[in-house]
Amino acid sequence: MFYVIQTALELGFMYALVAMALFMSYRILDIADLTTDSGFVLGAAVSVTIAAAGHPFLAVLAAVLAGACAGFITAFLQTRLGVPSILAGIVTNTGLYTVNLMVMGWSSNVSLLKQETLFTMFRDTGIGGSWYKLILAAGITVLAAFFLVWFLGTRLGLSIRATGDNKDMVKASSINPIFTITVGLCVSNALTALSGAVVGQYQKSADINGGTGIVVIGLACLIIGETIFGRRSVGRNVAAAVAGSIVYRFLYAVILKTSIVPIECLKLVTAVVVALAIAAPALKEWADFQKRKIRSMQKGGR
Amino acid sequence: MLKIDKIRKTFNPGTVNEKSALQEVSLHLKPGDFASIIGSNGAGKSTLLNAVAGSFYVDEGSVFLNGKNITFTPEYKRSRVVGRLFQNPLRGTAPHMTIEENLALSFLRASEGSIPFSRISKKDKDFFREQLSLLEMGLEDRMKQPVGLLSGGQRQALTLLMATMVPPQLLLLDEHTAALDPGTADKVLELTQRIIKRNHTTCLMVTHNMHQALELGNRTLMMDDGKIVLDVQGEEREHMTVSDLLEKFRTGVGKELDNDRMLLSMEA
Known part of the structure; x- marks a missing residue:
């Protein structure tokens, strides 16, 4: 039981980076960025491959950089070449599949055997005892969260937020939306790749299909968090993404343990929950309209 | 100051919807000029402002600002020195960002030499508060609230402040009070006048109100069918x-x- 809680927290913190990335692209920039699935695998692949070569720390940096590059390509496609934003993400996502295979030496998975990872290095410092994985995972995510909140408060960050909020205003305020969208997607995909990088070293392996559905799971985490915390300020939103991710992993653990829902069905359940949550305003409007219609028909007679 | 030299713009060329919106329009504004433009529906008033702001590039002719040729300067670069207000008060502000953040955005970009990672300082906040209090709308006590909660008039006043806090070389007003209720419109107009007078801003204003066109500023232009047909000033x-x-x-x-709308407003 104890072990389950610990694992849920660890995974929650590590995958929270994806929820934060989606907060950046989906909420801030108002772009559904589908680069995420392969971007996550890219992070894991780069991270594990370089860690296997003996540089676990450099591996994470390289993964983040690779993620930013993937974001740049998606941004380039949609801002400069006029590819619709969803399609731009899908195109990059598809192309990355091959890149990911290439990174892993044309094999569908790579593993770390005896090599050092961030986690083993941290364990050897002796900090945190048996909680060392959780402390490291939480540390990385909290650091990234603080960075994100800080970044969104800078002039560049404010410009990026304005770009997603009011395009008309942005052009009339000497902000180049091409630039802000590009920076925004680079940061968001760097966060996704960071998540992949940490998870890769945590699990000591990277798998070519390890990212399937991660974008929907990330959205689910974001929505769960927002439902609990509200969406009032940037700081709160980022905290919500982290909290949502942890809650999601707890639910996952509960389902896994109790088998209320067969674990094979989890992706379907997640997809339905996300679809319903995003559809909520439209559903509410429809319901209100039906109510009004019925009421006026009763009042007005036939 | 602003020199527009024989600009032309045709929308949808070669189609049934072809519209020659600007036909060899030339205009020269001196520093401190405040010109209002009136004209029939579709005369090209807003198009002229858009051409100056850089929403599109003109087909022919050139635009100079302070002696610099800006004909092919992109919109976002021009807006560093050209402030602009639209008719729709929702266009000028970001609804989900706070008043403070909106102000910071326009302030940080326009003030020289600020780096991309600069943040809102305590000093900036005090400055914003002081500027907001000049609007006399009580906004200085609501700086942490999202702009989406403000009324149209408040948002337009805020947009005006954002456009002029760092005085622009040229201010473009496109019927910026037309969508507001009469009381608020007067208030915003009065603010506009005050700010323009204080900064000696060169200004080009589109209006549908003929009284305004004659009373405000020092020059009245009339447009029709893509041309400036009347230009009165002085005595x-x-x-x-x-x-x-x-x-x-x-x-x-x-x-x-x-x-x-122009004829309707004559009754008033």
């Missing part, structure tokens, strides 16, 4: 009444002025 303008203006238009263009 001639001082003694001009709305009916003189209409008469001038009739004799000059050879038809009646047809701007429904």
